[in-house]
Amino acid sequence: MVETIQVDDVRKRYGDVAAVDGVSFAVREGEFFGILGPNGAGKTTTLEIIEGLRKADSGSVRVFGESPWPRNPALLPRIGVQLQASSFFERLTAREQIRTFAALYGVGPARADEMLEEVGLTEKANTRSEKLSGGQMQRLSIALALVHDPELVFLDEPTAALDPQARRNLWDLLRRINSTGRTVVLSTHYLDEAEALCDRVAIMDHGRVLELGAPAALVRGLAAPTRVSVVSGALPVEEARTIQSGAAVDDDGVSLTIATTEPGPVLAALAERDALHGLSVRGATLEDVFLHLTGREYRA
Amino acid sequence: MKGLGPLSRAMLLGFLRDRVTLFFTIVFPLMFLVLFGGLFKDAGVSQTEILQIGNVPVIDQMPADARTELDKVLKVERRDDRQAALQAVRDGDYAAAVEQDGGRVIVHYSAADQVRSGTVRSILNLLVQDANQAASGVPPRFNLELSQVEDESLEAIQFVTPGLLGWAIATGATFGASLTLVSWRRKRILRRLRLSPARVPAIVLARVLVSVLIALGQTAIFLGVASLPYFGLRLSGYWWMAVPLVVCATLAFMSIGLLAGAWAKTEESASAIVNLIVLPMAFLSGSFIPADNLPGWIRTVSNVFPLKHLNDAMLDVMVRGQPPTAVLPQVGILIGFAVVVAALAMWLFRWDDV
Numbered sequence: 001m002v003e004t005i006q007v008d009d010v011r012k013r014y015g016d017v018a019a020v021d022g023v024s025f026a027v028r029e030g031e032f033f034g035i036l037g038p039n040g041a042g043k044t045t046t047l048e049i050i051e052g053l054r055k056a057d058s059g060s061v062r063v064f065g066e067s068p069w070p071r072n073p074a075l076l077p078r079i080g081v082q083l084q085a086s087s088f089f090e091r092l093t094a095r096e097q098i099r100t101f102a103a104l105y106g107v108g109p110a111r112a113d114e115m116l117e118e119v120g121l122t123e124k125a126n127t128r129s130e131k132l133s134g135g136q137m138q139r140l141s142i143a144l145a146l147v148h149d150p151e152l153v154f155l156d157e158p159t160a161a162l163d164p165q166a167r168r169n170l171w172d173l174l175r176r177i178n179s180t181g182r183t184v185v186l187s188t189h190y191l192d193e194a195e196a197l198c199d200r201v202a203i204m205d206h207g208r209v210l211e212l213g214a215p216a217a218l219v220r221g222l223a224a225p226t227r228v229s230v231v232s233g234a235l236p237v238e239e240a241r242t243i244q245s246g247a248a249v250d251d252d253g254v255s256l257t258i259a260t261t262e263p264g265p266v267l268a269a270l271a272e273r274d275a276l277h278g279l280s281v282r283g284a285t286l287e288d289v290f291l292h293l294t295g296r297e298y299r300a
Numbered sequence: 301m302k303g304l305g306p307l308s309r310a311m312l313l314g315f316l317r318d319r320v321t322l323f324f325t326i327v328f329p330l331m332f333l334v335l336f337g338g339l340f341k342d343a344g345v346s347q348t349e350i351l352q353i354g355n356v357p358v359i360d361q362m363p364a365d366a367r368t369e370l371d372k373v374l375k376v377e378r379r380d381d382r383q384a385a386l387q388a389v390r391d392g393d394y395a396a397a398v399e400q401d402g403g404r405v406i407v408h409y410s411a412a413d414q415v416r417s418g419t420v421r422s423i424l425n426l427l428v429q430d431a432n433q434a435a436s437g438v439p440p441r442f443n444l445e446l447s448q449v450e451d452e453s454l455e456a457i458q459f460v461t462p463g464l465l466g467w468a469i470a471t472g473a474t475f476g477a478s479l480t481l482v483s484w485r486r487k488r489i490l491r492r493l494r495l496s497p498a499r500v501p502a503i504v505l506a507r508v509l510v511s512v513l514i515a516l517g518q519t520a521i522f523l524g525v526a527s528l529p530y531f532g533l534r535l536s537g538y539w540w541m542a543v544p545l546v547v548c549a550t551l552a553f554m555s556i557g558l559l560a561g562a563w564a565k566t567e568e569s570a571s572a573i574v575n576l577i578v579l580p581m582a583f584l585s586g587s588f589i590p591a592d593n594l595p596g597w598i599r600t601v602s603n604v605f606p607l608k609h610l611n612d613a614m615l616d617v618m619v620r621g622q623p624p625t626a627v628l629p630q631v632g633i634l635i636g637f638a639v640v641v642a643a644l645a646m647w648l649f650r651w652d653d654v
Contacts (some may be wrong), residue, residue: 051495051650073497081495087488089310091317096310103306104496144492 002065004029004152004183005050008061012045019045020056021207027185032178034198034215035187036286043187044205047154050185051081063152072275077105080150082141082158088129095125095138098147105148112147119143121174135166139173152183159193170280171196191286195219215286222292224284225259228266231278232256235270243269255280303498307506311480315514322474327519329468330525332588336460337531347375349414351385353399354378358424358431366430374423396420457533459590462614466549467587468522470578470607471517473550476511477557478503478570486566490651508554515550516543536621545613545627548634552606555641562648581605606637 005027012020020042027033027053035043044154048054050061051073061068088097097114102112116122117137124132132140138158145153155234158174159167167190174197178184194201195215202212211218225248232254240249240256247260255278260266264280271278315321352359359376370376377394379385385397389408395416398410405428409417433440484490493503519542526533555579564570579639584598585608591599602608613630616622 053491053494071494076495076497081492083492087492089489090314090487092313096313100306100310101496104303104493104498106497114382273437274587277611280589 003027003062004031004064004186005033006060006062007050008045008060010046010049010056011063012049012054012057018207020049022059023204023207023209024059025202025209025212027183029183030178030181032174032184032186032197032199034194034201035185035202035204036189036191036194036198038189038200041189041204043189043204044156045207046204047156047185047187049081051154077148078151080145080148080153082145082153082155086137087141087144088137091128091130092123093126093128094132094136097140098143099131101144102147107148115143115147116140118146133166134162135169138162138166138170142170142173142177146177150182153177153185155184155186157187157189159188159190167193191290195286198266202226203286203293205290205294211289218289219284219286222284222289223261223293224288225261226263226284227257227259227282228263228270229255229257229278229282230270230275234275234277235273239273301499301502301505303493303496304506304509307493307498307503308509309497311506311510312513313639317509324475325468325472325514326521329464329471329518330521333460333464333469333522333525333531335459336464336588337369337526339456347371347373348395348419349375349393350420351377351388351394351397352377353382353385353397354380356398356400356405358400358405358427359398360513370423370427374420375501382456388464393560396424398424457526457531457621459615461522462618463585463611464585465519465522466585466607466610466614467578468518469546469549469595469610470553470582472514472518472576473511473553474512474560474578476556476572477507477554477565478561478574479557480507480566480568481558482564482570485650485653498624508551510532511554515546519543519546535618538617538621538624541617541624541627542614545610545617545631545634548631548638549606549610551638552610552634552641554644555638556606556619558645559641559648562645562650585611587611604627606634609633 003026004231005025007026008024008033010020010023011018023042023046035046037043045054049056050063052063055069064078066072066075068183085196089100091098095113098112098116099109102109102115111126113122116125117143121136121139121143124136129137142155142158145155155174159170162170171193174184174186178197186194186197198215200213201215201218203210203218213221232251234256237249237251237256240251240258243258244260244262246267247258247266250257250259258266267276268283270279359370362370376508379388379397381398385517386408388394389397389410392410392412395413396407399406399408405424407421407424409420411417484493523535523539525531525534527535557574560570560573560577564573581602584594584602585591585605586594587607591602591608591611594602609630613627616627
């Protein structure tokens with residue numbers, strides 16, 4: 001079977017900087033695939049090469065088994081690309097924007113209005129795009145990418161600069177897009193977003209893929225300790241140290257945290273002492289994976 | 301062609317909803333038309349005012365048609381107080397005061413404005429000679445007949461309209477093309493279009509279509525306003541030739557805009573570049589002031605500007621009544637300019653900032 005996207009040892013340099021430095025991965029049909037990394041990791045350039053906007057210096061890219069470069073008219077109707085929020089025609093309303101894009105693909109106005117409904121913008125149909133809120137703009141730009149019903153959708157940092165509430169709303173929409181069988185490729189610099197949405201994640205830094213796999217598998221592979229926290233002073237630090245040998249105990253004045261690879265007995269011991277006030281249990285996250293891979297804190 | 305319809309529509313809507321652009325492409329040039337058209341309505345020097353002291357038979361007893369002619373150049377006011385009249389001339393309120401004492405016609409003038417007083421003196425001299433001649437009872441042996449070379453209707457508005465219209469079209473087409481290109485590139489719309497099945501010719505043609513529509517709209521509004529009775533523009537029989545001329549000129553101006561837009565990175569620098577080209581072009585091409593008054597070398601240089609050729613051709617077919625074939629060279633120059641400059645713009649064209 002042909003993979004939806006096949007990328008082999010792709011390289012791209014801008015002057016002295018290797019923006020993409022030997023990237024290889026494959027995306028399967030129907031998959032929600034994430035490219036995760038801090039700004040400047042090479043995510044956008046990688047996406048642009050796959051979309052056919054840029055030519056790779058070397059390596060090969062196949063989308064549906066075909067080369068996207070030079071501009072491949074056979075591929076264009078099959079892929080949908082969401083660009084940053086500002087990629088709208090000036091002074092047109094939301095409905096006019098989506099109808100214009102629909103017409104470019106030979107899609108009628110009825111389907112365009114349907115798409116607007118699908119992203120929950122029917123009420124804003126007559127509002128000019130520049131008057132929409134950040135989240136509404138993002139939803140409109142996703143609608144523009146989906147209006148011709150593509151099999152493969154690229155989303156470039158769709159939740160950047162959104163408030164947490166708007167991000168959560170958008171996540172629901174992104175899950176729906178994928179649940180209808182579309183292949184989705186998402187670039188993001190939010191670790192929690194990749195963890196929440198993606199079937200598989202490629203972690204990129206300095207133009208290379210550091211690790212690739214399901215977020216849960218990556219985290220588990222790390223064998224990082226689970227952090228059990230209760231409110232500071234729930235029990236004395238000295239006593240906490242005696243609960244499990246080898247577990248690191250720290251009280252920062254707000255929380256008392258015990259880092260352990262076996263959280264079960266720790267929780268039981270805390271319950272016994274009636275010291276579960278303000279309990280939180282946090283497993284390792286992709287953040288820890290990133291820290292482990294690069295030796296530095298993750299900074300978006 | 302896929303995309304032509306929706307893209308033209310999107311661009312036209314964007315234009316019509318942009319009040320600032322609408323102002324600068326339509327209202328602003330119209331303001332100049334109103335200003336220039338009104339300013340030069342009574343072109344030439346205004347009437348010279350003189351006083352007559354008491355009865356002055358050489359003026360009072362003039363035949364009616366001669367009096368009408370005189371009124372075109374002199375405004376005669378009667379003052380019976382001799383001292384007051386002379387004082388008024390001394391003060392410069394009037395160019396001269398005339399009194400008649402039997403056969404003597406006396407002109408009191410001030411030497412402060414030599415041109416005016418000279419005019420008054422020679423006119424009154426002529427009046428006296430005419431009166432002498434009429435008194436002799438002999439029919440005149442020589443008659444002077446005057447004939448204006450231009451059509452009777454050749455007033456300022458006839459010259460002002462084509463020039464200002466040319467400037468308006470140049471502004472609209474250059475700004476339209478350059479700002480669309482730069483802002484679509486900056487807003488990543490170009491990139492988005494590149495990922496859609498719309499082809500490049502459709503994108504370019506959509507912009508051309510919209511610009512030509514705007515230019516024809518400007519032409520209709522301009523000619524409509526200038527033809528109002530107040531301004532009194534009268535078009536010659538071949539004025540319709542202005543339509544193909546406007547279309548060709550729009551292409552030429554758009555190519556300038558595309559070149560500026562291909563080169564510039566931001567909207568601000570694009571409009572600075574376009575202003576830097578369009579304003580001098582408008583001045584040197586005779587849009588605001590007649591180009592004939594410019595030094596010879598500047599007129600030679602101004603031949604590189606498409607606006608100069610548009611203005612020439614528009615005057616020919618709209619006002620001077622030249623046949624359409626007379627402006628074919630200008631049509632050729634405008635198209636040639638568009639092709640060369642657009643090719644240059646194409647060569648500089650970028651889809652993306654980086």
